């Protein structure tokens with residue numbers, strides 16, 4: 001079948017299946033089946049299991065249930081609500097107050113976790129109920145979380161950068177360093193937006209919490225200590241060489257269990273319940289990942305991503321026009337495929353044209369992460385949306401609308417990165433030059 | 435025929451470039467009748483899935499690291515015994531001696547071998563000079579399969595499992611102190627960012643092999659099969675040459691970036707030879723008669 | 737029958753949870769082994785070098801096994817994500833029959849997945865396929881868990897379709913209603 005007819009057909013099948021209420025993982029499998037029957041030489045019945053098996057037996061994925069489990073323990077032990085009341089006095093003067101916790105919490109957590117879904121699930125599980133009970137605007141709370149959850153990919157460690165580095169033979173150490181400054185920049189952009197929004201929407205901000213004196217501030221700070229200690233232990237275990245970034249997640253689980261037990265805040269039933277909840281969330285995400293991997297291999301057989309990338313290559317664009325075109329291309333692809341699949345499917349076609357245009361491959365890795373981050377919050381296939389739907393019950397399209405301003409900020413970040421390439425290249429250049 | 439070909443490594447790796455040329459050669463020799471689309475960097479199937487994908491006919495042709503199949507049959511580990519064949523000449527002789535058995539074992543699985551090309555020799559990357567094996571005493575040594583684990587033990591080091599993407603972090607944080615890999619991988623992972631000393635042991639030259647599903651291959655008319663076999667023979671010759679050049683340019687790049695390049699000392703060479711004998715004997719216990727024949731032929735040719 | 741099925745989904749979900757717990761325990765042991773090495777080196781003793789062989793590969797198998805075993809229980813708990821914009825706006829009767837249709841369609845896809853996974857397991861048995869790492873694990877074992885989990889998911893979906901067709905409320909619908917949603 002011609003790509004010009006097949007591509008729209010696949011889009012229709014995906015939207016149709018989702019609109020009928022088919023579960024997302026199954027909808028992806030259904031689209032993959034149509035693509036396989038239309039364009040592949042290999043039988044779907046053999047390809048499905050091979051690819052899904054391969055995509056699920058990945059060591060790095062084991063960090064996902066661990067981080068989610070850690071979040072579930074913290075929620076049940078009230079350590080997370082302690083953290084919020086502890087933070088309240090410190091954010092009292094900032095316009096937007098506790099909304100900043102989403103941004104800062106995600107940025108901090110992203111330094112530990114390589115995945116956006118795990119970042120969103122862990123922070124969201126703790127912050128959204130707290131923000132809701134304190135009367136914060138729901139749309140804004142969800143939007144900031146959806147946006148900030150994408151830090152998981154940009155701030156090292158990052159699964160996307162590992163995949164990109166492996167596929168393009170770029171130094172993963174350099175890529176990780178290159179992501180640091182853009183990560184802070186993005187956090188600053190999000191924080192700035194929250195302040196701007198709350199100054200212009202005073203009616204939708206809850207009344208300030210009662211002012212506190214110095215001793216109460218200290219007491220509040222003390223409540224932060226357990227969770228801060230936990231984060232330090234997780235990050236510390238990586239930097240002391242005791243654990244790999246994947247293994248460090250288990251330090252988080254063990255630490256959370258010890259803290260919860262020490263404060264007597266978690267019963268045995270609660271501990272088991274936290275494991276069960278983490279299991280359900282992990283199975284949900286993993287099943288969608290499985291469907292996405294089948295769709296990815298089907299797309300590989302159809303050649304649609306290659307063909308589109310080749311078309312862009314043939315346009316002979318100037319570097320800025322090329323980047324603008326690629327941004328649009330990745331946004332469209334990102335609506336339907338997950339981030340890692342996009343990188344895997346297109347990078348071998350796109351990287352040569354990018355380097356031919358004189359663009360630095362390390363810089364392009366960071367550009368790629370930013371556009372892939374966008375795909376996490378665009379419907380219908382966006383993992384941060386799925387995670388937040390699970391936490392809040394809000395539909396993915398509703399969540400996507402709440403996240404729209406942050407999508408815009410990601411586009412702005414891409415523009416800034418293109419105008420000032422040094423944002424990505426300065427740090428690896430200074431720290432690793434010999 | 436239009437063939438999808440999954441390969442594990444990226445486009446900048448010389449193996450992939452050699453395969454691209456092979457695909458072009460096949461297309462032009464068959465007047466475009468056999469068109470091979472290379473899906474590099476595991477973009478269609480990842481490395482662990484490639485062999486079974488070819489075997490089950492999901493992709494008619496693919497590339498795989500031969501020693502990945504070592505757990506299925508020890509014969510596939512022949513090119514990964516440390517210090518058995520540690521130069522291109524020796525690797526070539528060992529390949530000639532082992533090729534018939536490898537082809538036979540693949541044929542039993544319905545696979546036909548087209549060609550095999552070695553990586554540059556596996557050498558030591560460390561953060562301090564290694565003059566003898568005892569310098570690695572108690573150090574964490576990266577192991578990624580049974581052979582590298584045994585090698586680490588015999589050198590007195592502690593075998594440590596580190597995933598590829600985790601290597602820079604592992605060195606930077608002290609979870610690992612030494613690894614053994616080719617100059618190509620050293621350059622592509624920019625090993626100078628996290629190690630300082632390269633010891634040119636060339637311990638073994640592991641090969642990538644290109645295999646084709648026998649049924650799919652025999653479905654082609656004879657002149658196309660001949661064209662593919664001719665292109666494969668050329669690809670093998672070209673690949674070995676590329677590999678030699680890669681060794682030289684890789685070591686030069688490591689040096690340019692400030693790494694100390696050391697030849698193994700007398701003492702280290704002696705110790706390595708002993709380790710090689712031990713590991714060859716251990717391998718022979720597993721590989722049995724077929725293995726003994728390969729080693730005899732190889733050592734007779736030397 | 738009802739109680740038997742519910743207990744089956746629940747048991748599989750707990751098996752899945754225990755497997756995730758097992759991964760945590762193994763990783764913790766690995767980290768403790770490394771800590772022991774570190775301490776031994778500080779005291780100038782030979783490091784014991786206690787590691788769990790092929791943990792990365794083994795952990796990947798455990799993860800995959802856990803995920804597939806947990807699929808049916810996750811469905812029952814309303815854990816799998818879907819879009820309900822359209823179905824929510826339908827009249828009750830139409831929504832129910834659409835629910836039956838969607839559950840049947842999903843069951844068909846799950847059946848396909850089970851079949852595909854079963855074929856893979858059979859091939860692995862026939863080829864005697866083993867894993868690549870230090871400990872050769874027959875691939876048919878974890879692939880068997882995958883097949884089993886997918887089959888159970890298929891059963892759960894057929895179960896849901898039958899319940900809805902008979903006018904009942906399938907477990908996943910009840911759970912989705914419980915966990916809230918926009919109000």
Ligand code: NA
Nearest residue numbers: 110152155157
């Ligand atoms: Na991260």
Ligand code: NA
Nearest residue numbers: 334375378381
């Ligand atoms: Na998306």
